[in-house]
Amino acid sequence: MxxxxxxxxxxxxxxxxxxxxxxxxxxxxxxxxxxxxxxxxxxxxxxxxxxxxxxxxxxxxxxxxxxxxxxxxxxxxxxxxxxxxxxxxxxxxxxxxxxxxxxxxxxxxxxxxxxxxxxxxxxxxxxxxxxxxxxxxxxxxxxxxxxxxxxxxxxxxSDAEIPVQDYTASQGIGLITADNAFTFPSLGGGNSSSFKVNMLVPMRPSDEAWLNNMEETGEETIVLQVDIPTFFANLMAWLGWFLFALFGGIGLAALPIDLILAYTNRPRVLDPVEYAEIQLNLRERVNELVEVGEMLKIERDERAQIGLKGTLFSFDAERRKAARDERQALIGFKQAVFLLEKDTEDFKAATVSRDSYNPLIPYASLLLxxxxxxxxxxxxxxxxxxxxxxxxxxxxxxxxxxxxxxxxxxxxxxxxxxxxxxxxxxxxxxxxxxxxxxxxxxxxxxxxxxxxxxxxxxxxxxxxxxxxxxxxxxxxxxxxxxxxxxxxxxxxxxxxxxxxxxxxxxxxxxxxxxxxxxxxxxxxxxxxxxxxxxxxxxxxxxxxxxxx
Structure with a gap:
């Protein structure tokens, strides 16, 4: 080992x-x-x-x-x-x-x-x-x-169909070396002039050199049932690809762009007019989101107390629509709160927390x-x-x-x-x-x-x-x-x-x-x-x- x-x-x-x-x-x-x-x-x-x-x-x-x-x-x-x-x-x-x-x-x-x-x-x-x-x-x-x-x-x-190639030597070519080791991962052996090569075992460079002297005479298929862990890996990979293709593709572009933007939008000294405008904007956003949060809480409490009325069909449709609208509003609220907190931190870094802010962070973001x-x-x-x-x-x-x-x-x-x-x-x-x-x-x-x-x-x-x-x-x-x-x-x-x-x-x-x-x-x-x-x-x- x-x-x-x-x-x-x-x-x-x-x-x-x-x-x-x-x-x-x-x-x-x-x-x-x-x-x-x-x-x-x-x-x-x-x-x-x-x-x-x-x-x-x-x-x-x-x-x-x-x-x-x-x-x-x-x-x-x-x-x-x-x-x-x-x-x-x-x-x-x-x-x-x-x-x-x-x-x-x-x-x-x-x-x-x-x-x-x-x-x-x-x-x-x-x-x-x-x-x-x-x-x-x-x-x-x-x-x-x-x-x-x-x-x-x-x-x-769970059945895998593995292709197998049939090869025939134009002249009798031994498939065993002087030390009696096989040179091919083949299903044949000895000094036979015909043999099969499958994809289950990788070929070494010497094997690939031998194939140059061979003639491919046909192809067949081995049906192999994969074991449970391998099939579960396939299933997990297949399901995961739907997420990875979407999020990985977005992230491949978004990750470097956001790191560069973290440098270009780094905190800087604000003049009095900019300071007042940003502070006013943040205050207005805070007040609006406080009101939204209170409205969401009241709406959820009301629905929990009285439920929804109507016939069975209309009740289900109305409930699904209400749940969807409530979920969309909550997601939008969380997104707005997150960006507000981020902008507030950036504002603090340029003002009250300027002395404690590490100026190397933007340059580290630029390098990354x-x-x-x-x-x-x-x-x-x-x-x-x-x-x-x-x-x-x-x-x-x-x-x-x-x-x-x-x-x-x-x-x-x-x-x-x-x-x-x-x-x-x-x-x-x-x-x-x-x-x-x-x-x-x-x-x-x-x-x-x-x-x-x-x-x-x-x-x-x-x-x-x-x-x-x-x-x-x-x-x-x-x-x-x-x-x-x-x-x-x-x-x-x-x-x-x-x-x-x-x-x-x-x-x-x-x-x-x-x-x-x-x-x-x-x-x-x-x-x-x-x-x-x-x-x-x-x-x-x-x-x-x-x-x-």
Whole structure:
């Protein structure tokens, strides 16, 4: 077993644990400081699991980088790590966190906050239960839906059709070397002049050289039922791609642009006229949002007390419409409050808190923004040059990583880790950016010292759902660099050839959406770079029209 890989795993997990703990302490709200210990445990190890998932790809590559030099195929994993087992553990832990621990902790935490037991438009006269009982009821319902969905799909769509090529030697060419080691991952053997080559085992350079002397005589298919962890990984990746294609594509453009804007909009000295105008604007926005908050509270209390009247059909339709309107108003209110707090902090940094403000922060944002622009452009160019064309126009980043490994192996691994982790950051940024511009779901920003556990758990679930799409995208984008990795065989062969799902993977439909949204977002943010708060007057008018 390679001691370097063991040390790398230990150091990586240690960094993730320390970083996750610091991240949790730095961002948590003071109200949660001495409470919600179990949700904090779920969040901490959820972030560690997401980070470990994307970092396992470069570890997998490092573990199998000597595959081409292994003597024979009796060595299952040349670096000494059973990556197939490690990937199976990850494939099980991610759905456990996403569908079991995070939902249960969310229900329990919200019940503790009084949200599930209060009367709402959905349930005007609720039956109060204990927090644990309330959370268990919701969790059992989630598990029933997820379990039925998974079991049904596994027994109908778990067969992978693996292509097998038939080859025939024009002259008798022995397939055994002097040390009796097979030179082909073939189904034939000995000195036979015909044999089969499948995609389940990667070929070494010597094998590919042999193929130049062979004639392909046909193709057939092996039907293989994938195991439960691998199929669940496929299903989680497929579901996660809907989120990652949307949020990751937006974040690939929004992350560098917002970092640059943080520098260009840095606090500066205000003259008396600017000071008075900004102060007056903030005061007016505060007063408007206080009124909106009071109106929302009164409306919710009234609906909880009297419910909605009418026939069964009209009652359902009216209740759904009222719930939708109430939800949209609440989302707009939260978005306006968040932007008001942000503008207030910027105003304080330029006035009363000017002496304590760190002037290096904008320049750090500028540096990170320039680095982000470079990484986003490299990802965009790599997809255009390597992923979309068949065959690729050039290996691009693959060649750079291989060159780095030859010079100093650690740099190549760290480079792959940087590019994969960057995609996760883009997904989180894209989710927040989309939520703050379009009022379709509640925003969950990560604000230092002001983040509640509900926002932590939402972002943890989002990161975990996007982790496997990031791994799948990375193994496809860096196929030459990770040709001998175990995840390449799982995602690039078994999952790639699963019934129904193969169309999504082979046509690159998700990647096209990902890249298209990145371009559209770039153009959109150049036209409208500043986040605009929902109008307090419009919110009051909307709420007032519903109550009249």
């Amino acid at each position: 390679n001691p370097f890989l063991i040390v790398s795993m230990a150091v990586g997990l240690g960094i993730l644990l320390v970083g996750g703990f610091y991240f949790l302490v730095y961002y948590q709200h003071p109200d949660d400081r001495n409470e919600a210990y179990i949700p904090k445990f779920v969040v901490l190890f959820g972030f560690v699991l997401a980070g470990a998932t994307v970092l396992m790809f470069p570890l997998d590559v490092a573990n199998n980088e000597g595959y081409a030099g292994c003597q024979g195929y009796d060595t299952e994993f040349c670096g000494g790590l059973d990556m197939e087992l490690l990937w199976s553990i990850v494939f099980i832990l991610i759905p456990l966190w996403v569908f079991c621990l995070i939902p249960f902790m969310t229900f329990y935490y919200e019940a503790d906050d009084g949200m599930l037991m209060a009367g709402t438009v959905y349930s005007p006269n609720p039956v109060k239960r204990s927090r644990l009982g309330e959370a268990l009821c919701y969790q059992i319902f989630v598990l029933m839906i997820v379990g039925a969905f998974f079991v049904g799909l596994y027994f109908t769509l 923004g320039l680095c982000s622009i470079g990484i986003s452009l490299l990802w965009f160019a790599h997809v255009i040059l390597y992923v979309f064309p068949s065959p690729p126009l050039m290996t691009f980043l693959n060649e750079y990583f291989v060159w780095f490994d030859q010079w100093f192996p650690l740099f190549g691994v760290l480079s792959v880790a940087l590019f994969t982790l960057y995609l996760l950051l883009c997904a989180v940024k894209g989710c927040f950016k989309f939520g703050i511009r379009f009022f379709l779901f509640h925003i969950h920003p990560m604000i230092p010292g002001k983040t509640y556990m509900s926002s932590f758990m939402f972002n943890t679930a989002l990161v975990l759902l996007c982790a496997l799409p990031v791994v799948q995208f990375s193994q496809l984008a860096f196929a030459d660099y990770g040709a001998y990795s175990e995840i390449r065989q799982l995602f690039g062969v078994q999952i790639q050839n699963l019934k129904f799902f193969s169309w999504f993977w082979e046509s690159h439909i998700f990647i096209y959406v990902f890249m298209g949204l990145s371009v559209v977002t770039t153009l959109y943010l150049f036209c409208k770079p500043k986040d605009q708060a929902a109008s307090g007057k419009e919110l009051k008018k909307r709420i007032g029209s519903r109550r009249s």
